[in-house]
Structure formats: C-alpha cells, structure tokens
Amino acid sequence: MRILLWHVHGSWATAFVQGPHEYLIPVTPGRGSDGAGRARTWDWPASAREVTPGQLGTEPVDLVLLQRPHELELAQRWLGGRRPGRDVPAVYVEHNTPKGGVPETEHPLAGQNAIPIVHVTHFNRLFWDSGRATALVVEHGVPDPGHRYTGELARTAVAINEPVRRWRVTGTDLLPRLAEASPLDVFGMKVTELPARLGLPADRLAVYEDLPQDALHAALARRRVYAHPLRWTSLGLSLIEAMMLGLPVAVLATTESVHAVPDGAGVLSTDPAVLAAAIRRFCADPDWAAHTGKQARAAALARYGLDRFLRDWDRLIEEVTR
Numbered sequence: 001m002r003i004l005l006w007h008v009h010g011s012w013a014t015a016f017v018q019g020p021h022e023y024l025i026p027v028t029p030g031r032g033s034d035g036a037g038r039a040r041t042w043d044w045p046a047s048a049r050e051v052t053p054g055q056l057g058t059e060p061v062d063l064v065l066l067q068r069p070h071e072l073e074l075a076q077r078w079l080g081g082r083r084p085g086r087d088v089p090a091v092y093v094e095h096n097t098p099k100g101g102v103p104e105t106e107h108p109l110a111g112q113n114a115i116p117i118v119h120v121t122h123f124n125r126l127f128w129d130s131g132r133a134t135a136l137v138v139e140h141g142v143p144d145p146g147h148r149y150t151g152e153l154a155r156t157a158v159a160i161n162e163p164v165r166r167w168r169v170t171g172t173d174l175l176p177r178l179a180e181a182s183p184l185d186v187f188g189m190k191v192t193e194l195p196a197r198l199g200l201p202a203d204r205l206a207v208y209e210d211l212p213q214d215a216l217h218a219a220l221a222r223r224r225v226y227a228h229p230l231r232w233t234s235l236g237l238s239l240i241e242a243m244m245l246g247l248p249v250a251v252l253a254t255t256e257s258v259h260a261v262p263d264g265a266g267v268l269s270t271d272p273a274v275l276a277a278a279i280r281r282f283c284a285d286p287d288w289a290a291h292t293g294k295q296a297r298a299a300a301l302a303r304y305g306l307d308r309f310l311r312d313w314d315r316l317i318e319e320v321t322r
Contacts, residue, residue, distance in 0.1 A: 001317060004056070004075065005065035007036040009095050011237040012120070014042040014213070015141045016065075019310045021317075023048040024059060026078070034074060041212040053078040063321055064090040066115070069108040085114035089321045093118045094128065097234050097255060103127045118316065121235050121256040138316060141309020142240045144301065148221035149246030149293050154283040156182045157223035157247070159216070159238035160230070161189040164197050171229030171252060172198075177272045178227055178250075179204040181279040185223060187216055187238075221245045224289050225282040227275065228252060235260055243300035248282050248292035250275040260303070265296040 001021040007013055017023045027050040028035025037050045051059060057080040064075050064084040075084045084090035092115050098105035103126075109117055110131025117133045119125040125135050156178060163172040163186065175184060176198055184205050186194060191207040198205065211219065220226065226242035228251040235256040243249060249266035251257050252275065261268050267278035282289040 001062040001321065002060055003063045003065055003317075004059075004061050004079075006034065006067060006071060007039060008033075008067045010039050010042050011142075011213075011241070012093075012095065012140070014039065014044065015143060015306055015309055016313065017044050017048040018143060018306060019313060021047065024051045024056070024061065025049065026051060026053060026056065028053065041210070043213070056080075061088055063317060064088055066090055066092040067095065085112070090115045091118050091316070091320055092116070092133075093120065094124055095120055095234055097124060097232055098128050103129070105129060106131060107133065109133050116320065122259075123256040124234055136316065138309070138312045140235060140237060140240060140304050141306045141312075142237060142244060142300070142304050143306050145217045145241060145245055147244075147246045147294075147297055148217060149290065149297075150222055151224045151247070151286055151289050151293070153185075153222050154182060154224050156184050156250075156279050156283070157187065157220045157226045157242065158184055158229065159187045159220070159226075159236070159242070160191070163188065163191060164193050165190070169230070169232050171231050174229045174252075174272050175205070176200060178229065178276055178279060181276040182224070182283045184227070185219070187211060187219065217241065217245055220247060223247065224286065225250060225279055227279060228257065229272070229275070230254070230257075240300050240304045243293075243296035244304075246290075246293040246297045248289045249296055250278040250282070260300075261296070262299050264292065265299045266292060 003021050004024045007025055026035045027037030031037055038044050056078040082088050092109050106129045113132045117130050117135050119137050122137050125137050160170045163170050187208045189210045194207050195205050226247040226249045228239045251261050251268050253268040253270050
C-alpha cells in the first residue's frame with residue numbers, strides 16, 4: 001500500500017512507518033507544519049519517503065491517513081482534486097483528548113461516515129463525541145528501545161513538550177512539589193524557559209532541549225525514576241518508552257494512564273503528594289526502583305509492543321481499502 005501521511009506526531013509516526021508499506025511524507029520549502037518531511041531526530045526506514053505537493057498530484061495513493069481537520073482540504077488540493085473518503089480511502093487518526101466542553105465535545109469529523117476516526121486510546125473514544133462517524137481504537141505501539149535502565153542518577157526524569165505554554169494541561173505547575181522529593185531533569189521541546197518560570201534553582205531543576213530520540217533514551221535510562229504529571233493529554237508515548245527502558249514510574253492517575261501502568265509497574269495517584277513520596281522512596285531504594293522498572297517494562301511490552309500495533313493497523317488498512 002502507498003499511504004499518504006503528514007509528519008505530525010514524531011513518536012507515533014516512527015512506529016507507524018515501521019510497517020510493510022510505502023509511506024509518502026509531504027515536504028515543502030522551510031519544512032513547516034504541513035511539509036515537515038521525514039523525521040530528523042527519529043530513525044525512519046527508506047520506505048518513508050518525501051514527496052512534494054507537486055509530485056502528489058500524479059502519485060498513486062491507496063490510503064490517506066489524516067491527523068488534523070485541515071488536511072481534508074489539503075489532501076484534496078494536493079492530490080489533484082481526489083477527495084479523501086470518496087475518491088481515495090481515508091482514515092482519521094485522533095491523537096488528542098477533546099478540548100472545550102468535555103465530554104460533549106464533538107469531533108471535527110462527527111458529521112460524516114465516509115472516513116472512520118481511529119482513536120489511539122479507549123479513553124479518547126469514550127470522551128470524544130464521534131457522531132455518525134465509525135469510531136475505532138488502535139492502541140499505541142512503540143519500538144522496543146531495549147532494557148537500558150541503570151538508574152545511576154538519583155534524579156527524576158520528566159518529558160514534556162512546551163511545558164510553559166501548556167502549563168496545567170501538562171501538570172507543569174506540579175513540578176515544584178515533585179522537585180522537593182528529588183532533583184528533576186525535564187526533557188522536551190521549548191523547555192529552556194522553564195527554570196525561570198518555576199523559580200527553581202539549578203540544583204533542583206535541569207532542562208534538556210529536544211534531544212534526538214536515542215540520546216533521550218540514553219539519558220532517561222540513567223535517571224532513577226520517571227514522573228508523568230500530565231493532567232489532560234492522550235497517553236504520552238514518552239511514558240511507554242520510559243517503561244520499556246526499565247524505569248519505574250510515578251504517574252498522575254488521569255486519562256489512559258490508569259490502564260497503561262498496572263499494579264507493580266509504578267505508582268499511580270491523583271494526589272501529587274503520593275507521587276512525591278513514591279519518587280522519594282525510589283531514589284532512596286535502588287533495588288526497589290530496579291525491580292519495579294522490570295515490571296514496568298514487561299507491562300509496556302505486553303500491551304504496547306510494535307508487532308501488535310502493526311498487525312492491528314494492517315487489519316484496519318485492509319478493511320478500509322478493500
């Protein structure tokens with residue numbers, strides 16, 4: 001199959017393009033949000049190749065994988081008038097939790113039934129009003145980075161993109177409480193302003209701006225514990241990656257996280273004080289941290305393994321394109 005998809009969500013797309021298909025990735029001058037091309041900080045196979053909008057007008061496409069509402073119009077224009085869901089099969093992958101009047105928020109594709117909406121978590125399908133559209137779930141899959149945990153640094157790793165702008169959504173306001181339990185190392189995009197905004201000293205908070213994926217994994221694996229303070233986002237792939245690396249996790253018990261972290265794989269709570277206490281104990285007890293991390297890795301591999309993810313997608317692709 002030849003599948004058109006935009007480079008929107010790097011970690012998710014990294015898993016998706018590991019399949020047996022050919023993946024057409026739009027690229028435009030300047031590599032803006034509608035033409036970012038291939039990932040530069042993730043490892044993508046040669047089967048994911050860049051195409052310009054001009055080339056798409058004559059490219060055979062078997063499936064359009066949409067991820068943002070405006071891509072409907074964009075795909076039709078770039079495909080020479082071919083309409084997703086009518087002239088070429090299409091699916092819409094919803095990565096995010098709904099915003100606004102939850103749980104009454106209507107999905108942008110709720111008023112049609114030609115393009116199924118594929119949610120990445122059961123929580124998302126439950127909370128979005130998908131209307132007339134067929135609503136499906138294909139849970140995340142993550143390439144196994146290997147058991148790399150050493151936990152040699154008695155510090156807590158956190159991965160958040162744009163923590164200053166997103167603030168309460170990502171639980172950024174909870175970080176000072178967690179920093180009382182151990183020093184924090186925050187990884188992600190646009191994290192450089194975080195120390196000044198939180199007013200935390202360098203010995204309690206360090207930030208690492210947009211590391212390549214392999215370097216990020218190596219850095220996470222050296223930290224004693226991974227904290228996931230996000231209030232209202234879809235299931236973070238960074239949480240699954242940390243678990244696969246073998247880190248124990250302290251996780252805010254919101255959205256899909258309550259199913260991703262089973263008993264023994266970490267500590268879940270809606271009380272930040274409980275998470276801080278867990279972080280303190282993990283840092284003080286390396287043996288418990290390592291044992292819990294092994295349980296976390298086993299749980300993540302069992303539920304979010306790449307092979308299961310690709311099989312689920314192949315079944316769906318076959319159904320949609322037959």
